[in-house]
Amino acid sequence: MSETAKLNIQGSEVELPLVIGTEQEVGIDIAALRASTKAVTLDVGYKNTGSTTSAITFLDGEQGILRHRGYSIEELADKADFLEVAYLLINGELPTKETYTQWDDDIRHHTLVNGDIENIFNAWPTGSHPMGQLIAMISSLSSFYPESLNPNLGDDARDRTIRRLLAKMPTICAMIHKKRSGHPIIYPKNNLNYVENYLNMTFKNVTEDYDLDPVVVNAMNKLLILHADHEQNCSASTVRLVGSSHANLYASISAGIAALWGPLHGGANQKVIEMLEAIKADGGNAKKYLDKAKDKNDPFRLMGFGHRVYKNFDPRAKIIKKSADDVLNKLGVNDPTLEIAKQLEEAALSDPYFIERKLFPNVDFYSGIIYRAMGFPVEMFTVLFALGRLPGWISQWKEMMEHRQPIGRPRQIYTGPVQRPFINLEDR
Numbered sequence: 001m002s003e004t005a006k007l008n009i010q011g012s013e014v015e016l017p018l019v020i021g022t023e024q025e026v027g028i029d030i031a032a033l034r035a036s037t038k039a040v041t042l043d044v045g046y047k048n049t050g051s052t053t054s055a056i057t058f059l060d061g062e063q064g065i066l067r068h069r070g071y072s073i074e075e076l077a078d079k080a081d082f083l084e085v086a087y088l089l090i091n092g093e094l095p096t097k098e099t100y101t102q103w104d105d106d107i108r109h110h111t112l113v114n115g116d117i118e119n120i121f122n123a124w125p126t127g128s129h130p131m132g133q134l135i136a137m138i139s140s141l142s143s144f145y146p147e148s149l150n151p152n153l154g155d156d157a158r159d160r161t162i163r164r165l166l167a168k169m170p171t172i173c174a175m176i177h178k179k180r181s182g183h184p185i186i187y188p189k190n191n192l193n194y195v196e197n198y199l200n201m202t203f204k205n206v207t208e209d210y211d212l213d214p215v216v217v218n219a220m221n222k223l224l225i226l227h228a229d230h231e232q233n234c235s236a237s238t239v240r241l242v243g244s245s246h247a248n249l250y251a252s253i254s255a256g257i258a259a260l261w262g263p264l265h266g267g268a269n270q271k272v273i274e275m276l277e278a279i280k281a282d283g284g285n286a287k288k289y290l291d292k293a294k295d296k297n298d299p300f301r302l303m304g305f306g307h308r309v310y311k312n313f314d315p316r317a318k319i320i321k322k323s324a325d326d327v328l329n330k331l332g333v334n335d336p337t338l339e340i341a342k343q344l345e346e347a348a349l350s351d352p353y354f355i356e357r358k359l360f361p362n363v364d365f366y367s368g369i370i371y372r373a374m375g376f377p378v379e380m381f382t383v384l385f386a387l388g389r390l391p392g393w394i395s396q397w398k399e400m401m402e403h404r405q406p407i408g409r410p411r412q413i414y415t416g417p418v419q420r421p422f423i424n425l426e427d428r
Ligand code: CMC
Pocket: 045, 230, 233, 263, 264, 265, 266, 268, 293, 294, 300, 301, 302, 303, 304, 305, 306, 307, 308, 309, 357, 359, 362, 363, 364
């Protein structure tokens, strides 16, 4: 097979090298295209553009395959611990027992945040959206750890910044929840593991004991793993792009959180529950909402449906759907929106509009139902996505820095006016 692609542009032929991945994906390396032909590629929304080579996550959207560093998402969700997956993503291999103990211990001992961070919360208007707060709080960590401002200080400094961020993220997420509820914050307890500590800081009340429920701990662990990375999605690409200017890790991750907030990305998990509630309040008529989603004059979209890369099924959604039944049963929660979600899914999957466009439930379709059964308010759902995605963002940033990737700076095709003379204000 030829290892080059031939392109004919306005009568002249150029030969471009192919880059072939370990899973035989083929890319055309167009780095030299503009220099030799003056042409650039145009791909609005990057629907067909590989922005990097990466050894972190493999995704085959046609077959519904998702693997991190070669391990299937099904196995990781079933057998691993979230911090183990975080280590795998960031360092490339599963930790040995010894390295895991060290990793876990290091993270447990960085969970506390500077007392001044609590003061920042006083500035937020009551009830403001948690994602707006999270963006600012994560970025503010750079002020408390000035060493992080230079991401080129060497491996030790970089790894310290990474561990700090992983350790403080659950503390900050839980603080946001407590402050929004008007309750005193609960400090981390370092004898608890990552997931337990987060749940304890979120759900424990200062005036009462809180017993961790293993059903909730296991479900949370699984949900975090299912969100841990998803290769070059909108937020990961944002983290890489911002980081490529050598902005510090906290700023880069904060930008990723901002990208995640949008309802077409991670913000969809909040919108799904709001949509299911609206359908319930409207008499549970799923068909009416399917028709709205199909109507090109109506901006409504079926939230939690469709995906840029999955064109068969989203393997994460499969696991979550099963988990939703399991968790609600075990917790004895009867949520009518689960029934509506199932009806909506069934109706959509047999509707030609959704079949032709290969639209399936994605990771956000059922996750909110589980979060709500666990006791999280709807506004916190996207924060939970961010908490899970953090190791993925970190690994993408670290790989980008290790590859010494140049600053990200796409080209464009200009379509505005050609040069014209300036007319003085009085003459216009
Ligand atoms: N409801 C109704 N129609 C849809 C939907 C939907 N949810 N998603 C896509 N379509 C239609 C779209 O109108 C288009 O139709 P046509 O070809 O007639 O113009 C066709 O399907 C292709 O859609 P697209 O918008 O070109 O696809 P995209 O790859 O640009 O967008 C998406 C992907 C996820 C943004 C989109 O499917 C969507 O808006 N879904 C709802 C929001 C959502 O659930 N987002 C979470 C994504 S998964 C979590 C994550 O990783 O972010």
